Amino acid sequence: MTGVGKARGILRRQLPPEQMMHWRVAPDPALAFFVEHFWMVRWDLPDHPPQLQETLPHPNVHLVVEAGQSGIYGVHTRRYSRLLEGRGRAFGVKFRPAGFQSFLRKPLSNLANCHVAIDAVFGDAGRAIERALLDSEDTALVPLAEAFFQARRPTPDTVAESINDLVARIARTPSMTTVASVLGHTMFPLRQLQRHFRHYVGVSPKWVINRYRLHEAVERLANASAADWTRLAHDLGYFDQAHFIRDFKRLTGRTPGAFVRAEGKRR
Numbered sequence: 099m100t101g102v103g104k105a106r107g108i109l110r111r112q113l114p115p116e117q118m119m120h121w122r123v124a125p126d127p128a129l130a131f132f133v134e135h136f137w138m139v140r141w142d143l144p145d146h147p148p149q150l151q152e153t154l155p156h157p158n159v160h161l162v163v164e165a166g167q168s169g170i171y172g173v174h175t176r177r178y179s180r181l182l183e184g185r186g187r188a189f190g191v192k193f194r195p196a197g198f199q200s201f202l203r204k205p206l207s208n209l210a211n212c213h214v215a216i217d218a219v220f221g222d223a224g225r226a227i228e229r230a231l232l233d234s235e236d237t238a239l240v241p242l243a244e245a246f247f248q249a250r251r252p253t254p255d256t257v258a259e260s261i262n263d264l265v266a267r268i269a270r271t272p273s274m275t276t277v278a279s280v281l282g283h284t285m286f287p288l289r290q291l292q293r294h295f296r297h298y299v300g301v302s303p304k305w306v307i308n309r310y311r312l313h314e315a316v317e318r319l320a321n322a323s324a325a326d327w328t329r330l331a332h333d334l335g336y337f338d339q340a341h342f343i344r345d346f347k348r349l350t351g352r353t354p355g356a357f358v359r360a361e362g363k364r365r
Contacts, residue, residue: 102135106313107154109177109350109357117142117149118182126244131254131262132197133247134158136240140187148183154313154349157265157299157306159198159209161216163231164188170198170219172209173300177349189231189239191247195306196261196298200252206300220250260284261298268306272314275335277303311335312349315342319354320361327354 102122118141125133143149155174162171164187199206201219216224227246231239264284268274277288280303284291295303311334318330331342347353352360 106317107156109152109154109316110150113141113149117146123240129244129247129251131259132194132252134192134194134197136191136243138187138189138236138239141182142185143183144185148181150179150181152177152179154309154316157195157301157309159193159206161191162188163190163228165232168228169213169215171213172206172211175211175301175305177351191243194262195265196258199258199298200255205297207296210300257294258298261294265299265306269310272311272333275307275311277307280307312346315346315354319358322358
């Protein structure tokens with residue numbers, strides 16, 4: 099099994115390793131055209147107060163297996179908040195942005211901000227894999243999930259691949275701040291691109307751009323003791339710092355300044 103890069107979009111930094119463990123593993127290469135990675139979170143807080151965890155989710159569908167919380171979760175367009183308490187474990191499959199559409203067989207926009215039971219998509223086999231994953235040791239989770247999806251590999255879709263590549267380019271290119279800048283890297287005209295994003299990803303190209311620019315803001319601010327708001331706003335494609343601060347607060351619940359101060363206390 100191979101690890102993957104650092105997680106991005108975390109609004110409240112993780113607990114110490116003795117209280118919370120989080121790992122991510124790349125899939126078998128044969129699955130990589132539709133699975134981004136597997137992940138697991140385990141927490142141990144019996145003698146601690148509940149801990150709020152918050153993230154700005156990516157434009158991806160997740161299959162999650164957790165006691166009482168299992169399901170297939172669509173793109174979450176707002177910040178995701180979860181209160182962890184006691185002891186628990188969650189295992190997930192993060193699909194590539196356009197990787198789940200062939201299983202759902204309808205526009206991914208239908209799943210935005212909601213979830214469905216695993217068996218609603220995979221039938222009895224979905225119910226069986228959920229039970230197997232709930233009952234298995236940590237080391238067996240990825241092999242079980244890989245075997246399940248090896249048996250159900252979709253036919254590669256050239257449009258899905260194009261959309262996946264485009265989302266990856268947006269994610270790694272902070273200077274790509276407008277839909278017009280995206281159009282220079284795709285053969286799709288604007289309206290077709292918008293339709294493809296709604297169908298394959300579940301959100302618009304503009305939403306994806308904005309989310310990844312805010313991920314970039316979170317990463318920069320998490321490592322800063324102060325910031326030049328005007329320059330940061332300009333780097334992220336905002337007209338002025340007021341619009342940036344408004345968007346940041348709307349999605350994270352804190353102003354950039356408050357976020358920097360909170361992160362400074364954690365360091």
